[in-house]
Amino acid sequence: MGYDYALVHLTYTLPPALLLTALYLPLFTRLDLYKLVFLITIAVTSTIPWDSYLIRTRIWSYPPNAVLGPTIWQIPVEEVFFFVIQTFNTTLLYLLLSKPVLHSAYLVKEGKGSKEAQKWKYVKVAGQLLFGLTVKKGVDFIRAEGEKTYLGLILVWAAPFLFMLWSLAYQFLVRLPLTSTLLPIVLPTLYLWIVDTLALKRGTWVIEQGTKTGWEVWPALEIEEAVFFLLTNTLIVFGLVAFDNAVAVLNTFPAHFPRVPALPSPAMLVRALLLPAGTYDDDRILGLQQSVERLRAKSRSFYLASSTFQGRLRIDLITLYSFCRVADDLIDNAPTPAEAQAWLRKLKTFLDLSYSGDIKNDRGDLIRGTDKNRGQATLFAVQNFPEDAILTLLLLPTSRLSQEPLYELLKGFEMDLLFTPQNPGGPIKTEADLDLYGARVAGTVALLCIQLVLFHHPLPSTSTSTSSDTDKTKSPQSQRLMAAGHAMGIALQYTNIARDLSIDAAAQRCYLPPPWLKKTKLTPASFLKQLNSTSTSRPASTAEPDDFFTKQVETLRMRLVDRAFEFYEGSRAAIEDLPREARAPMRVAVESYMQIGRELRRGSGGAGGKGRATVPVWKRAVVGWRALLGPAGR
Numbered sequence: 001m002g003y004d005y006a007l008v009h010l011t012y013t014l015p016p017a018l019l020l021t022a023l024y025l026p027l028f029t030r031l032d033l034y035k036l037v038f039l040i041t042i043a044v045t046s047t048i049p050w051d052s053y054l055i056r057t058r059i060w061s062y063p064p065n066a067v068l069g070p071t072i073w074q075i076p077v078e079e080v081f082f083f084v085i086q087t088f089n090t091t092l093l094y095l096l097l098s099k100p101v102l103h104s105a106y107l108v109k110e111g112k113g114s115k116e117a118q119k120w121k122y123v124k125v126a127g128q129l130l131f132g133l134t135v136k137k138g139v140d141f142i143r144a145e146g147e148k149t150y151l152g153l154i155l156v157w158a159a160p161f162l163f164m165l166w167s168l169a170y171q172f173l174v175r176l177p178l179t180s181t182l183l184p185i186v187l188p189t190l191y192l193w194i195v196d197t198l199a200l201k202r203g204t205w206v207i208e209q210g211t212k213t214g215w216e217v218w219p220a221l222e223i224e225e226a227v228f229f230l231l232t233n234t235l236i237v238f239g240l241v242a243f244d245n246a247v248a249v250l251n252t253f254p255a256h257f258p259r260v261p262a263l264p265s266p267a268m269l270v271r272a273l274l275l276p277a278g279t280y281d282d283d284r285i286l287g288l289q290q291s292v293e294r295l296r297a298k299s300r301s302f303y304l305a306s307s308t309f310q311g312r313l314r315i316d317l318i319t320l321y322s323f324c325r326v327a328d329d330l331i332d333n334a335p336t337p338a339e340a341q342a343w344l345r346k347l348k349t350f351l352d353l354s355y356s357g358d359i360k361n362d363r364g365d366l367i368r369g370t371d372k373n374r375g376q377a378t379l380f381a382v383q384n385f386p387e388d389a390i391l392t393l394l395l396l397p398t399s400r401l402s403q404e405p406l407y408e409l410l411k412g413f414e415m416d417l418l419f420t421p422q423n424p425g426g427p428i429k430t431e432a433d434l435d436l437y438g439a440r441v442a443g444t445v446a447l448l449c450i451q452l453v454l455f456h457h458p459l460p461s462t463s464t465s466t467s468s469d470t471d472k473t474k475s476p477q478s479q480r481l482m483a484a485g486h487a488m489g490i491a492l493q494y495t496n497i498a499r500d501l502s503i504d505a506a507a508q509r510c511y512l513p514p515p516w517l518k519k520t521k522l523t524p525a526s527f528l529k530q531l532n533s534t535s536t537s538r539p540a541s542t543a544e545p546d547d548f549f550t551k552q553v554e555t556l557r558m559r560l561v562d563r564a565f566e567f568y569e570g571s572r573a574a575i576e577d578l579p580r581e582a583r584a585p586m587r588v589a590v591e592s593y594m595q596i597g598r599e600l601r602r603g604s605g606g607a608g609g610k611g612r613a614t615v616p617v618w619k620r621a622v623v624g625w626r627a628l629l630g631p632a633g634r
C-alpha cells in the first residue's frame with residue numbers, strides 16, 4: 001500500500017477542481033448538474049471495461065507501493081476517481097467558457113439540394129472518414145501484436161465514440177467559437193501531460209515494455225499517454241457539445257418540440273439530435289443571430305446578464321431586447337421628425353396586426369389570433385421595414401407578451417419626438433413627467449421581461465395545468481412583482497439619463513425637469529447651450545471659467561442618480577420573490593446597469609466629458625459575479 005497515486009490527486013487534480021467549482025458555482029444550473037452526471041456516468045462506465053482489460057493483460061500496471069489497495073475490476077480506486085475528476089474538470093472548464101454562447105445561433109439549416117447542404121455533407125463525411133480510418137489503424141496496430149498494441153487499443157476504444165458524436169454534432173463542432181471547443185480540450189490536455197510526465201517519472205503508474213512504441217512527445221511523456229489524454233478530453237468536449245446541440249434544437253424550435261422539460265430525457269435529446277437539419281427554421285436561426293449580435297454590440301450590461309438566463313426564457317429576452325432596440329433606433333436615427341413619426345405609425349400598425357384577432361373570453365383570458373392575423377403582420381413587416389429589422393419584428397414573442405406595455409413603450413418613444421430645437425425640454429415640464437417618461441420607456445420593458453419570466457417559470461400558485469397564460473400574470477403576487485419591476489425600470493431609466501446628459505444635449509434634448517433647473521437659474525435651452533459649448537469647444541486647460549457650470553451639471557446629475565436609487569431601493573427586494581430561475585440573472589441585469597449610477601456617484605467613468613460614463617469590463621464582471629452570489633446587504 002502507498003499514497004503516491006492519491007497524492008497525484010491531492011496535488012494536481014483536486015486543486016483545479018476546487019478552483020473551477022468556486023468560479024463556476026454561482027452560475028451552476030440544474031441542467032449543468034444533469035450534464036455533469038450524464039458525462040461522468042458515461043465516462044466511468046465506458047472506461048472501466050477497457051482499463052480493466054489493459055491491467056489484466058499487463059499493458060500497464062500500478063506498483064503496489066503506489067496505490068491504496070482497493071480496486072474495482074482490478075482497477076485501483078484512485079484510477080477510477082481519475083475518470084471522474086478529469087471529466088469533472090474538463091466539463092467545468094467547458095461550461096465556464098461556453099456561458100456567453102447562445103447555442104441556438106450556431107444551428108444551420110441544410111436545405112435539400114442547396115450548396116450549404118452539399119458543403120455540410122462533405123464536412124460530415126470528412127470527419128467520419130477521419131475517425132473511421134483511425135479505428136482501422138487501431139485494429140491494424142492490435143493485430144500486429146507488437147509495440148503498437150497499446151496505441152491501437154486507445155484508438156479502437158476512443159475513435160468509434162468520436163465517430164458517433166461527430167456524426168450527431170458536426171455542425172456545432174465546426175461552428176462554435178474555438179473557446180468552446182478547442183480551448184477546453186487543449187488546456188486540460190497540456191495540464192494532464194505535465195501531470196502524467198511527473199507520475200511516469202516517479203513510477204506512480206508504469207507502461208509495460210513490449211506493447212508500447214517507446215516514442216516520446218517530450219522526455220518521459222510516452223506518445224500513448226499523450227494520445228490518451230488528448231482523446232479523452234476530446235471525447236468529453238464532443239459529448240458536451242453534442243448535449244448542447246440537442247438542447248439548442250429543443251429550445252430553438254417550438255414547432256418541432258412544443259414542450260421541453262427543464263431536464264430533457266436522454267431519449268428526447270437523441271430525438272433532437274436526429275431531427276434532420278433540413279427541417280430547421282432558418283428564419284428563426286438568422287433572426288436569433290441578428291438579435292444576439294445586436295445585443296452584444298449595443299448593451300454590455302444586458303449582454304452579460306443574458307448569459308445567466310437559460311433556455312427559452314433567454315431566447316425570448318434577447319428577441320425582446322432586439323425589438324426594443326430596433327424600434328428605438330428606427331425612431332431615434334430617423335433623419336427627419338416626419339420620418340420618425342412614420343416609423344412610429346408603422347410600428348403601431350405592426351403591433352395592431354400582430355395582436356388583431358386576439359380576443360378575451362368571459363374570464364378575461366387571452367385567446368390568441370389565427371395564423372391569418374400573424375400572416376398579415378409578417379407581410380406588413382416584410383413590405384415596410386428595413387431588411388435587418390424584419391426577422392426581429394417577426395420573432396417578437398407576442399403570444400407571451402400582453403400588448404399594452406408595447407403600445408405604452410411606443411408612447412414613450414413618441415414623447416422623445418416632442419424634443420425639438422425650439423422646445424429642448426420636450427414634454428418634460430415636471431418631475432412627474434420625467435417619471436411618466438421613465439415608466440413608458442423602461443417601466444414597460446420591465447413589465448414585458450417579468451411577463452416572460454412568469455410565462456416560462458410560473459409562480460407556484462399559478463402553475464396548475466388549468467392556469468391560462470394571463471392567470472400567470474394576474475395573481476396578487478405577480479401584480480406585486482410587476483409593480484416593483486415597473487419601478488425598477490424607472491430606476492434604470494433615470495440612471496440612463498444621468499449617464500447620457502451630454503449625449504442627449506448634443507441631440508438637443510434636455511430631460512431635466514425645468515423646476516430642477518430653475519434652482520440653478522437655468523432653463524432647458526440655456527442648459528443645453530452651455531453644456532454643448534463646454535463639452536465640445538472648451539479645451540481642458542481652460543476649464544476655469546466653466547467650473548461653476550460643471551458643478552451645477554454634476555449636482556443635477558447626482559439628483560438624477562439619487563432619484564434612480566430611490567426607485568431602486570424601493571423595488572430591489574422584490575427580485576428575491578421572482579421564480580428561482582430568474583432571481584440571480586435579474587439581479588445581474590439590474591446591478592450591472594445600476595453600477596453605472598454608482599460610478600457616476602464616485603465621479604468616475606468619464607461622464608463629465610463628451611462621452612458616456614462607462615463601467616470597465618472587469619468591474620462589470622465582478623459586479624455580475626457578486627450579484628449571482630446573492631442580494632447585496634443594505
Ligand SMILES: CC(C)=CCC/C(C)=C/CC/C(C)=C/CC/C(C)=C/[C@@H]1[C@@H](COP(=O)(O)OP(=O)(O)O)[C@]1(C)CC/C=C(\C)CC/C=C(\C)CCC=C(C)C
Nearest residue numbers: 299305306321324325442446484485488492493496574575
Ligand atoms: C437580460 C436581457 C437580455 C434583458 C433584456 C432587457 C431588455 C428587453 C431591454 C430593452 C432595452 C431597450 C433597448 C429598450 C428601449 C427603451 C430604452 C432605451 C430603455 C432604456 C434601456 C437602456 O438601454 P441602453 O443603455 O442600451 O440604451 P441607450 O443606449 O441609452 O439607448 C433602459 C434603461 C430600460 C431598460 C429596462 C429594463 C431592462 C427593465 C429592468 C427591470 C427589470 C428586468 C425588472 C426587475 C424585477 C423586479 C421584480 C424588480
